[in-house]
Amino acid sequence: MEDLKRTIRSYTHVSDADMKFGLQFYKKQVLKKGAYLLKPGQYIDSFYFMKQGCVSYYTMAEGTAQVMEFFTEGYFFTDLYAYIEDIQSQSYLEALEDTVVYTISKTDVQKVFDHSHQLERFGRLSMQRTFVINFQRINQLRNLSNQERYLELLKKRPTLFQRVPQYLIASYLGLTPVGLSKIRKRLSQK
């Protein structure tokens, strides 16, 4: 769990004792491609750290997936909305590849925060990081064209396009597969 440790310490100082206390609760979990961590109607009980693989986070509407995010190596993730609000999820968390995650339960997260001010600070700072990512996402949705957002994604996460089918990327960008195909054609003609 070295990379989990490293990722936590990239946010704030955590003593060896507190780190040991925190890490004891994480369990390794292996997922085959196509397996689900979460389906609509379920309560989400865990937080995950992505060790290896790719998980898509999406809802279904009128038979098509609305992809909210692709979680890849180094991401802390869960259905954060349902997790925080403590409501039945409306979403799927599905492995798009064979995947390894480290899992910690909600009650254990609470234990860790109660026990360690340093790790509670890590919690606050990682929530801040999530804020920044979402803020930039909102700005992109508001101020960039679909074409510009496609180019941004291509620049920021180029490997995603090798790992994930295009129609899911279209969905992530808020487009239909036809729309994304048009954009790609337009760009290739320049």
Add this chain to the structure above:
Amino acid sequence: MEDLKRTIRSYTHVSDADMKFGLQFYKKQVLKKGAYLLKPGQYIDSFYFMKQGCVSYYTMAEGTAQVMEFFTEGYFFTDLYAYIEDIQSQSYLEALEDTVVYTISKTDVQKVFDHSHQLERFGRLSMQRTFVINFQRINQLRNLSNQERYLELLKKRPTLFQRVPQYLIASYLGLTPVGLSKIRKRLSQK
């Protein structure tokens, strides 16, 4: 500062001693309509609690305001992006009405968090709240039509329409004034 206290305690338990410690740093600040708390190029050094009034949070692009948010009574706010990232702001915080805020400096916020685990928890939980709001915002931007978003806003913050000119609301919704006018016409014809 009773409503500030009440708002903090709506997130988590805070002892009287910790609350007293925290509140000592807040200062009252009065703004005339049209006054700025922040302009592009400045570093944002404060967090604000809105006691009374309305502040718009926007950037300028090609001569037009891109409104990100309207802060009204009970909001904790700042240019959170520039605040967290510690970068020069690209935004304005402008009073749209005569306004009263309680202000706390960044260094004092840090003092408060260092001194009180309970208030650090409040910090984490208020960041969670911000996450939920942004998450819903992203979902609305992705999954709702402009017309639906207009109706949502009308339902959620009806008084805003009495306080704020329509072209700023159009901007908030990611529309031109012409676009919003068309939507309103379409709706009134039904």
Add this chain to the structure above:
DNA sequence: AATTCTCATTAAACTAGTTTAATAAATATC
């Protein structure tokens, strides 16, 4: 009261997407 200024609406031409359906290409399965 007249004038100026700001804000909202309307019209017309345009644009970047949508939907539906057909086809082509790539991948998986037998």
Add this chain to the structure above:
DNA sequence: GATATTTATTAAACTAGTTTAATGAGAATT
């Protein structure tokens, strides 16, 4: 290796917005 299935592209018709410009209506200023 042939076949079935999934994924990507293209075309055609459509739609909800855009931009620009003109008009109308209300509020503020003199």
